[in-house]
Amino acid sequence: MKKSGFLAKFIGILCLSICTLPIYTVAAADDSYANYNELATAKIIGVDYTINSRSTASDTAVIAIHGGSIEPGTSELADAIAGTKYDFYSFNGIMKSNNSSLHITSTNFNEPIARTLVKASNKTISVHGFSDSSKLTYVGGKDKIMIEKVKASLTAAGFAVADAPSYLGATDATNICNDNLIQAGVQIELSTGLRTSFYSSLTTTGRQTKTADFSKYSNAIKAALV
Numbered sequence: 023m024k025k026s027g028f029l030a031k032f033i034g035i036l037c038l039s040i041c042t043l044p045i046y047t048v049a050a051a052d053d054s055y056a057n058y059n060e061l062a063t064a065k066i067i068g069v070d071y072t073i074n075s076r077s078t079a080s081d082t083a084v085i086a087i088h089g090g091s092i093e094p095g096t097s098e099l100a101d102a103i104a105g106t107k108y109d110f111y112s113f114n115g116i117m118k119s120n121n122s123s124l125h126i127t128s129t130n131f132n133e134p135i136a137r138t139l140v141k142a143s144n145k146t147i148s149v150h151g152f153s154d155s156s157k158l159t160y161v162g163g164k165d166k167i168m169i170e171k172v173k174a175s176l177t178a179a180g181f182a183v184a185d186a187p188s189y190l191g192a193t194d195a196t197n198i199c200n201d202n203l204i205q206a207g208v209q210i211e212l213s214t215g216l217r218t219s220f221y222s223s224l225t226t227t228g229r230q231t232k233t234a235d236f237s238k239y240s241n242a243i244k245a246a247l248v
Contacts, residue, residue: 090114
């Protein structure tokens, strides 16, 4: 057999082998669980985490999949933005410590209530937090029109805004914010410094007391959704 013919045959066999391998969901580098199914097997709802949701006649959904004490301050903000006008969802870490272990990256977050709610929406706002002492919001996602409206509204309200860096860009089609009817949503990432300014503190008790900036920020997002 000629060398070129042998090589072609070998590559064909190799490709066939790779293509027939099963595909698994893999946890993100910093995640303890690859998806909600794994988390639900290891943790107890009502003890380690809770889920809150409201459905309305609206085609808009506001969600916080890293709520409670996972990314503190995100669930309260999403709740305020949604109010009684828009659909609302929050996955809340309520453990005494190490709530960050409940984090499931947005592309793998497959909790069924959340996915069902988002799939029925035309507009989706997903609220997240990132670690930084600045007061900054990154805006990402695939809904370019809504992204610009959110950025303009927050800027007009006096908040610092920037385009999300690639690792927070939320441009993956499997990101939950893009799993709606138009296959395009918005993900906002609030820095620790910004979230801290919204409450007396980021503790569970501290988040019950909200500042004027909390209302100003939530109202700016509401204005963008109109």
